[in-house]
Amino acid sequence: MLTTNEFLDKFDKELLTFKECQEISLFLNFKNTENTTFEDVENCPGYQIFKIINFKTKKERYFLQFQSEAQEYRILELKYKYPMFL
Numbered sequence: 427m428l429t430t431n432e433f434l435d436k437f438d439k440e441l442l443t444f445k446e447c448q449e450i451s452l453f454l455n456f457k458n459t460e461n462t463t464f465e466d467v468e469n470c471p472g473y474q475i476f477k478i479i480n481f482k483t484k485k486e487r488y489f490l491q492f493q494s495e496a497q498e499y500r501i502l503e504l505k506y507k508y509p510m511f512l
Contacts, residue, residue, distance in 0.1 A: 427455060430462035430478050434487070437501065447499035451491055475504070 428436070428446065433456055436442045450456075454474055456464040461482050468475040477488045488504040 427453070427457055429457040429459050430464050431459050434462070434478060437489075437503070442501065444499065447491070447501055450501070451493045451499045 428450070433442075433450075436446070451474070454466060454469065454476060456478075458464060461480060463479050463481070465477050465479065466474070467477055467488065472493055474491050474493060475488060476491070477486050479486050488506075489501055490504055491499065491501045493499065
């Protein structure tokens with residue numbers, strides 16, 4: 427199981443392996459750290475949205491993951507300027 431910091435580091439450097447992406451899809455769980463935490467936002471058949479909150483910077487990063495081998499369990503970051511979730 428990855429920590430939230432490990433996930434962010436690997437995601438930013440494009441080092442996430444297929445197996446790690448698959449495990450995230452199956453279990454959708456990270457180990458929280460002192461500075462960051464994970465939160466499930468939406469979990470639907472075929473995709474899931476989760477966020478990682480950084481307490482130091484007070485920033486949230488949202489991610490979309492497709493849950494099928496056809497999409498290779500791809501994880502994309504959602505970026506936007508206005509609140510998406512009310």
